[in-house]
Amino acid sequence: MKLVVVSAGLSSPSSTRLLADRLTAAALARVDAEPEVIELRDLATEIAQHFVTGFPPARLAAALDAVAAADGLIAVTPVFAASYSGLFKSFFDLIDKDALTGKPVLLGATGGTARHSLVTEHALRPLFSHLRALVLPTAVYAASEDWGEDGLARRITRAGAELARFMSPAAHPTSHPTTPDVDTAAAIAPRSLTGAITSLHATTAATLIPFEQRLAALRAE
Structure with a gap:
């Protein structure tokens, strides 16, 4: 050095x-x-x-x-x-x-x-x-x-x-350890917000409707 x-x-x-x-x-x-x-x-x-x-x-x-x-x-x-x-x-x-x-x-x-x-x-x-x-x-x-x-x-x-x-x-570490299979938003959020972010993702996934299904419903109207 x-x-x-x-x-x-x-x-x-x-x-x-x-x-x-x-x-x-x-x-x-x-x-x-x-x-x-x-x-x-x-x-x-x-x-x-x-x-x-x-x-x-x-x-x-x-x-x-x-x-x-x-x-x-x-x-x-x-x-x-x-x-x-x-x-x-x-x-x-x-x-x-x-x-x-x-x-x-x-x-x-x-x-x-x-x-x-x-x-x-x-x-x-x-x-x-x-x-x-x-x-x-x-x-x-x-x-x-x-x-x-x-x-x-x-x-x-x-x-x-x-x-x-x-x-x-x-x-001065040359690399930063990462946790596999962790959502990026949850990984960088403060610990107090991680649960809220995870819940938000879970809710969004549960209510998500595939695009093809929505398009078919529109055409049927």
């Missing part, structure tokens, strides 16, 4: 990359996957060129392909103006509209203050929901004062475990 990590940190070293690395380690502790890290700051020029020319340079094309082929994705951004960074948004604007459909995505963000802790909910989660990704329940925000705190470590561990669970093949 392939785990792709997108980090939009701009500095080196970067707290955004640090959070991405810790989330990656938490996931890899529970699932056997090959990680690949994409540093968006190294692709900033190529991203701008793609917007202008409509064609991705080779390195950017490889990054976009890696995201599309991933079995799981970790996406981490610094907070700018109470939202994701422009570089982060620009990269995901270039992702094919179907590339993230059903793909488990773990969201993370870093900022200087805890006041931006809801950025994962009001900005990141709607973005990836729009891309039809499977956004994991736990998103991790790390403010400057969170580093070294047990609370951040617990959130990272929980988020990594969720990603590992959804990346597992058992979480």
